[in-house]
Amino acid sequence: MNQEMDVSTRKVILTMLKTQGSLTVSDMAKQLGITEMAVRRHLNTLERDGLIEAKLVRQAMGRPTNLYSLTEQADELFPKKYHHLTLDLLGELVSEAGEQQVDRLFERRKERMVNRYEEQMQGKPLEERVKTLAEIQNSNGYMVDWNTTNEGHYVINEHNCPISQVANQYNHACQCELMMFKSLLNANVERTECLVKGGIKCSYTIQEKDK
Incomplete structure (x- = not known):
């Protein structure tokens, strides 16, 4: 059951990135209602599979943060006509x-x-x-x-x-x-x-x- 939930959560993350564009770990954690640590675990798997990529961006205040977005490979997961x-x-x-x-x-x-x-x-x-x-x-x-x-x-x-x-x-x-x-x-x-x-x-x- 946990494995099925993990796969489902990763699909939701991919859909979020497809529909909303680049997001931070914090953005995704708030929308999913799970911890940032849990989000990072899913992101590690998606990054390993070549489906997402991270870009370090500077912020007006605080430390730089990673923005995650889909790779070209991930785009092929979505329906094409x-x-x-x-x-x-x-x-x-x-x-x-x-x-x-x-x-x-x-x-x-x-x-x-x-x-x-x-x-x-x-x-x-x-x-x-x-x-x-x-x-x-x-x-x-x-x-x-x-x-x-x-x-x-x-x-x-x-x-x-x-x-x-x-x-x-x-x-x-x-x-x-x-x-x-x-x-x-x-x-x-x-x-x-x-x-x-x-x-x-x-x-x-x-x-x-x-x-």
Whole structure:
């Protein structure tokens, strides 16, 4: 129970900093109705996790004090509706230029990503390329794991899709991801499950190209 209360209090602190801006320990203690020592304990945890940062400021009277504020990392904890804007803009593009133009955008995005990452794949055996691709996708928010099958093939599983709202409406985004995998891995890649099509993950089976 105490641990749940601690987590809840830290969420309240993050919300206070989001809605009110920078605050001192004293400000937070008064609003929360707890001691400054208790507030500092929560702040230590949040600072350790990279969610808040402190700035020492001088006061008209008395000693300098720390002002706490959110980091960029913490800002990602709060809801974002970027996909609504993206879908609106893509919808306008379809109206103006047709759906083929949207497909071209996804193709160009795929090409940029291949150009960005292909150097990391050069000279590596397939297993290392699979591992590297999994790390790249993880860094982009796809929550990836990978493994080797009994047949000697490789499987990449993506448990999250940051662009799912867009891909639901514009399926070419999924096709471009498959093409990107094939290009970066220089291998045979088959998608066996897809989040957008009702699966619980996006799953890809990978094997060496036929000699």
